[in-house]
Amino acid sequence: MSNVLVLDNVDDICKQILEERGLEVAVDAKLSDEELAEKLSDKEAVIIRSATKIREPLMEKLSNLRVIGRAGVGVDNIDVDAATKHGILVMNTPDGNTISTAEHTCGLILSLARNIPDAVDSIKNDRWDRKKYQGSELHGKKLGVVGLGKIGAEVARRMQAFGMDVLAFDPFTTHERAQELGVELREVDELLAEVDFLTVHTPLTEKTKGLISLKNADKLKKGIRLVNCARGGIYEEDDLIPLIEKGYVGGVALDVYSQEPPDEKLYEMLKHPQIIGTPHLGASTEEAQEKVAEQIARQVADALEGKGFKGSLNGKSIALSTNAEVQPFLDLAKRLGEFVAQIAPKNQDTIDLSYTGTCSKHAEVLTDAFLTGFLDESIDEMVNLINARFHADERGLKIRESHSKESKIYSDLITVDLDKDAIFHHFSATPFRDGDKRLVDINGFGIELSLEGHIVLWQNEDKPGMLAAASGKLAENNVNIANLSLGRTTKDKDAITAFTVDTPLKPEDIQSLEDIDGVHNVSYVSLK
Secondary structure, eight states, X not given: OOEEEEOTTOOHHHHHHHHHTTOXXXXXXXXXXXXXXXXXXXXXXXXXXXXXXXXXXXXXXXXXXXXXXXXXXXXXXXXXXXXXXXXXXXXXXXXXXXXXXXXXXXXXXXXXXXXXXXXXXXXXXXXXXXXXXXXXXXXXXXXXXXXXXXXXXXXXXXXHTXXXXXXXXXXXXXXXXXXXXXXXXXXXXXXXXXXXXXXXXXXXXXXXXXXXXXGGGGGSOTTEEEEEOSOTTSBOGGGHHHHHHTTSEEEEEESOOSSSSOOHHHHHHTTSTTEEEXXXXXXXXXXXXXXXXXXXXXXXXXXXXXXXXXXXXXXXXXXXXXXXXXXXXXXXXXXHHHHHHHHSOSSOXXXXXXXXXXXXXXXXXXXXXXXXXXXXXXXXXXXXXXXXXXXXXXXXXXXXXXXXXXXXXXXXEEEEEOOTTSSSOEEEEEEOTTSOEEEEEEXXXXXXXXXXXXXXXXXXXXXXXXXXXXXXXXXXXXXXXXEEEEEESSTTSEEEEEEEESSOOOHHHXXXXXXXXXXXXXXXXXXX
């Protein structure tokens, strides 16, 4: 009989379903690391919410543990890579919180528009402040949504029912998908300048961190109101009160924070009369908690019985981790996806992937790996081999595959083709024997470029002095070049130049390259 430990006050339906499936279940609340190691020593599965953290040092002590179940979406508290290494299946319930979080977002939008929290507080304190708390209608206003995944799409649908016009930024959602949702796609700066309310539904990454701050205040529509039920830190918290007091922002509603529970400084910020705060309630509804508890119980029971692996975040990874033949190609495909995501035009409709040589027999899973890298920083949950195609479909992205066992110049090649109007639209990559993963073709130009670190590439006229001019500009900015590669097809025509540099480039570094006569289409990629 399998033993399961249920923690973090997961709804009672979880224990009930597990026991109905014939499993032996122990229930606890919050345990210390030492208590957790002891309690899990003989357990085959553990089910948690967000409070309990399961990291590699703990996993090393748990020879019996087979499954970790997360009753919810985020798995920041689980070291998934370490679990994969130790052969432990990690599962979550990505759909359970969608409606609850979307509804909470809508509630905060309404609260900002109609001053509901302060008006309620005034009544409870025997005041009748009708004039003071006069609000504004949502009808006819513009809502900006950053991130059109499951939650962002549900928010868009609901607020359209209030008569709002919805504009969105999501570089991986196609125009066709946006049209289905009745949403107009915009660039970020265009969005910020147009909308009356802004809500974000993205992960916290280097690109989304501080999306709104004093640095870009001049780009905001005056009086914009901000909502965040996604991740703390997407709005620069230290700048929120100055943004309000300088008149850039009309109000802020937060359900998530850079530190939870907030520290004294954050609590002080939340006392501002134009800031609404809730204690991370997005998924905190009876229905959502019961739903995720029921889902994770059934998923864990199925996994322990070998009946199914729905919701698995690393099932394929575990199966492939012992396959030495496919590993180099998986890593190559993921890195190539991450590279293409940063250089491709936004809102691509179709991506063509072709495989030649040995890797062709692994085409299906390599496409999953490519999409994992391509979508990773745009999705507000972990993207992996299991769910990557689902997220691509959700955004309307069409993937076409072809493969051939016949090799060309290189014994194995993964090739990506984007829409023809993209400046950089054709990429081929291959693994080298020393473990190096390299781009070997861009737009038909032969090139050798390791897929790692900080990469800057551009098109330039094929004439003397171009390389010296570019390296000189970077030297002036104290940027050291680690590697370089040049590609050309015909003498005196355009060429492609690529540098790998030791440190991240600043916007002014990139601008200095763009200012060189004969250099155009400078692109910058930073790989993990």
